Amino acid sequence: MATELIAGREITVDEEGFFADPSQWSEDMAEELAKAIGIDELTEDHWKVIRFLRKDFEETGETATIRRVSTMTGISTKQLYQLFPKKPAKKMAYIAGLPKPTGCV
Amino acid sequence: MKRLLVLGAGTAGTMVVNKMSHHLDPNEWEITIVDQEETHYYQPGFLFIPFGIYGRNDVIKPRRDYIPTGVDLIVSEIELIEPENNRVKIAKGDRWLDYDYLVIATGTHPRLDETPGLVDEDGKIPDNVHTFYTLDGAVRLEKFLRKWEGGKLVLNIMEMPFKCPVAPLEFIFLADWWFTEQGIRDKVDLTFVTPLPGAFTKPIAARELGGILEEKNISLVTDFMAERVDPDRNTLVAFDEEEVPYDVLVTVPVNMGADVIGRSGLGDELNHVPVDKHTFVHAKYPNIFALGDAAALPTSKAGSVAHFAVETWTENFLRYIDGLDMKEAFDGHANCFIESGFGKGLLIDFNYDTEPLPGKYPLPGVGPFSLLRESEMNHWGKMLFRWMYWNILLKGKEMPVTSYMTMAGKWS
Numbered sequence: 001m002a003t004e005l006i007a008g009r010e011i012t013v014d015e016e017g018f019f020a021d022p023s024q025w026s027e028d029m030a031e032e033l034a035k036a037i038g039i040d041e042l043t044e045d046h047w048k049v050i051r052f053l054r055k056d057f058e059e060t061g062e063t064a065t066i067r068r069v070s071t072m073t074g075i076s077t078k079q080l081y082q083l084f085p086k087k088p089a090k091k092m093a094y095i096a097g098l099p100k101p102t103g104c105v
Numbered sequence: 106m107k108r109l110l111v112l113g114a115g116t117a118g119t120m121v122v123n124k125m126s127h128h129l130d131p132n133e134w135e136i137t138i139v140d141q142e143e144t145h146y147y148q149p150g151f152l153f154i155p156f157g158i159y160g161r162n163d164v165i166k167p168r169r170d171y172i173p174t175g176v177d178l179i180v181s182e183i184e185l186i187e188p189e190n191n192r193v194k195i196a197k198g199d200r201w202l203d204y205d206y207l208v209i210a211t212g213t214h215p216r217l218d219e220t221p222g223l224v225d226e227d228g229k230i231p232d233n234v235h236t237f238y239t240l241d242g243a244v245r246l247e248k249f250l251r252k253w254e255g256g257k258l259v260l261n262i263m264e265m266p267f268k269c270p271v272a273p274l275e276f277i278f279l280a281d282w283w284f285t286e287q288g289i290r291d292k293v294d295l296t297f298v299t300p301l302p303g304a305f306t307k308p309i310a311a312r313e314l315g316g317i318l319e320e321k322n323i324s325l326v327t328d329f330m331a332e333r334v335d336p337d338r339n340t341l342v343a344f345d346e347e348e349v350p351y352d353v354l355v356t357v358p359v360n361m362g363a364d365v366i367g368r369s370g371l372g373d374e375l376n377h378v379p380v381d382k383h384t385f386v387h388a389k390y391p392n393i394f395a396l397g398d399a400a401a402l403p404t405s406k407a408g409s410v411a412h413f414a415v416e417t418w419t420e421n422f423l424r425y426i427d428g429l430d431m432k433e434a435f436d437g438h439a440n441c442f443i444e445s446g447f448g449k450g451l452l453i454d455f456n457y458d459t460e461p462l463p464g465k466y467p468l469p470g471v472g473p474f475s476l477l478r479e480s481e482m483n484h485w486g487k488m489l490f491r492w493m494y495w496n497i498l499l500k501g502k503e504m505p506v507t508s509y510m511t512m513a514g515k516w517s
Contacts (some may be wrong), residue, residue, distance in 0.1 A: 060379075062403075066330070067264065071374040079214040082136065087328065100405060 007032050018093065018100045022057060025097025033095045041082065046083055046095075048073055053096040063093045063101040106135050107426075110193060110204035112183055113363075114168050116142035116499065117146075117397025117411040120212035123501030124419045126173040136203060139176045139195060143168055146240060148501055149408060152272050152444070154243035155250055155284045161240065162492070171499045172428050178510070184210070186369035188390045206392050206426070209378055211363035213406055215239060215270050215400040219359035221264055222334035231336045232494075235352045237276060250283075252263065256352030261341055262299045263331050264341040266375075267360040268398050268406040271453070273297070273329055274304065274314060275444045276355065281321045282446030298341065298349055303327060307460035310453060313477050319444060360406070362399055369435030377401035382457065383433040394418065404437035404457060413438040416508040438510045442487035450483035452476055457508040465514040468505060473514060 001020055003010050007029045012020040019025055030050060032043055042050075052073050056064045066089050070077045084091035089101045109125060113117045122138050129136065150164035172178045181197030193464075194202045215238040216222045219231060220227060224230050237243040260277050277297050284290040296306070297318060303311030304318055304325060318325050332344045334354065341349045364375030371387070372378055378395035379388045382402050387393040395401075397411035404410055417434040425431055437457030444450045452474045453461035465473040474483055497504055 034404070065374075068374045077330075077344055081330075086345055 014100070016100060019097040020099075022098050025054075029097065030095050033097070037091055037094060039091070039095070043083070043093075045075060045079070049075060049083065049092055050096045053092055053098060057098050058097075063098045065089065065101060081094070107133060107205045108135045108137070108203060109206050110202055110209045111136070111138040111210060112365075113187075113210035113212055113397075113399065114138050114145065114172065114178065115210060115212050115397065116408045117212075117399070117415055118208065119145070119168070119171050119499050120412065120415040120501050121208055121210065121396065121418075122176045123173055124399060124415065126176050127501065128419070128423055131175050132358075134179070137179065138172060139179045139181055139183055139193070139202070140168060141180065141182045143180055145171060146498075147491060149269065149494070151237050151240060152269075152279070152493060153241045154240075154274055155235075155237050155246040155276075156252075156279055157247060158393075161176055161244060164240065166495065178314070183363070186365065186371060188369070188371065188387075191392070203265070203395065204392075206422075207394070209399050210223070210397045211366065213266075213360045213362050213375075214451065214464065215267075215358040217339075217358045219357075219361070220331065220333060220356075222336055223356065223358065225336075230250065231334075233352060234334065234336070234356065236356050236358055236365050237272075237331050237354065238357060243310075249353075250366065253353065255284075255289050257294040257296065257350065258353045259296045259298055259341065259349055259351035259377065260281040260355045260357075261329070261331060261349070262301075262357045264359045265300060266358050266406055267446045269441075270405050271443045272408070273299075273357050273499075274318075277323055277435070278317070278446040279444060281323060285447075295322070296323070296326060296333075296349065298326040298329045300330045301327060305461075307455065309463070310455075310477060311463040313463070314443075314451075321446075324381045350376070366399070373401050375401075383435050384421055384431045385435070386431070387498070394422075402437070405439040405441070407493070409439060409440045410438070412504065413440075413508040415501075431498065435507050438508060440506065442483055442490065444484065445479050445488055448484050449479040449481055450487050451479055452483045452486065454510060454515075459510060459512070459515075459516070461516040464516040469515050470505070474516065 001012050004013050011024050014020050080088045094103055109432050144165050147164040150159045153159040181195040185194040185416050192203045194201050201459055236248040261272055262273055284293045304315040305311045315506045330344050333342050362372055366372035367376040378399055379401045382394045385394045396414050398406040421431040421434050440451050440454045441449050455461040463477040467473045
């Protein structure tokens with residue numbers, strides 16, 4: 001697998017650039033990851049989502065779906081689309097250093 | 106006496122009581138199954154109703170005919186599960202049922218009310234909006250299509266997960282065939298709209314099935330996460346403001362587990378029950394299991410999955426009640442015929458780790474079936490399956506397929 005330099009550290013990533021090992025992530029990387037996908041500033045709401053995703057992943061071992069994030073954080077799906085434009089599920093996971101959400105079969 | 110209580114007498118629940126009444130000693134065990142309806146639906150058959158291939162009577166039978174003697178069937182609404190007290194409240198007679206082991210098999214259900222604009226305040230659905238995910242909806246669509254003279258038909262999937270993930274593709278393939286038969290295919294524009302990045306979830310299957318859509322001249326709109334339906338403008342609107350106009354919308358609604366799961370605090374945000382993906386044991390309660398569509402598992406919500414799951418669960422449960430460890434058994438095996446129109450079909454076979462691959466699916470005496478390729482044989486497999494469902498599968502008898510996926514015949 002490929003590696004990328006993020007916040008000065010070498011990170012293992014999959015073919016689409018998602019973290020292969022979520023434990024390599026730390027909060028100081030989020031700003032840089034966000035900028036890489038066109039989100040220039042992380043607001044309080046962004047952080048609420050990122051922190052929920054990290055906590056939920058720790059507990060369930062899965063990257064939360066949009067519906068789960070919306071239900072658990074109280075941030076509506078519409079707002080999630082504004083915070084993480086176009087592809088919120090992928091973008092949230094990317095910034096939080098989590099695997100790409102598995103589209104259920 | 107020990108008590109096994111099963112909630113839901115659909116595909117999974119019915120198989121469970123048939124298996125268990127065979128294995129468990131009636132002097133030691135009481136088996137009870139509860140369902141809110143007298144009728145058992147052959148849900149895979151709903152797909153064929155809009156095209157007049159099956160009618161209402163082809164897909165319904167009395168539940169009682171499939172419940173073995175010695176098992177108590179109670180037809181009642183289920184009001185509450187109290188996992189701390191090992192009991193379930195039912196509406197009939199306002200009573201509590203105690204259990205030692207509980208199997209939740211209450212399925213997943215289409216919820217039109219979850220999407221703004223699909224139904225008005227009185228619960229009425231617009232005349233040009235349809236779904237084949239309920240029996241009444243499928244019959245209503247058949248009546249509509251017989252009179253329809255052409256225009257833009259849009260099939261959309263509201264949200265993942267939903268049951269029978271191949272059904273929307275089958276619907277649009279069959280629509281292409283049916284409108285050709287009616288002589289109006291040139292007047293019909295078919296569009297397939299999905300929240301997924303491709304025609305199907307897994308990359309190889311998405312590519313193959315996407316290719317078939319193209320061959321059949323069916324447009325594909327991907328990454329479309331529908332927010333609402335605007336019935337005044339006949340338009341489907343996504344969360345990112347993208348729009349797809351339609352003359353007729355056939356929708357696969359949001360699917361949710363039973364409300365009683367949510368009320369009882371046993372479910373996730375869609376009322377599906379989180380369980381171990383190999384053993385089906387509830388994340389919090391070691392005497393509660395969820396099987397079939399009711400379970401929150403990273404595999405398809407489909408009858409074949411329910412079947413393989415019940416097979417492996419049965420063996421495990423018989424160990425469990427004797428104090429033995431469960432084996433990490435279930436592999437997420439799914440096996441689905443995909444009807445593709447013009448008397449042909451495809452077959453896909455996959456599990457948690459292996460995506461659907463092309464090749465041959467061996468079946469002694471009848472097979473092989475082609476995997477991920479169209480063939481007439483696959484169509485007949487699908488048609489024969491209805492007979493197998495009622496006569497072999499539901500009754501918990503031996504099916505000529507393995508519960509675990511095998512790589513035999515697959516090109517990898």
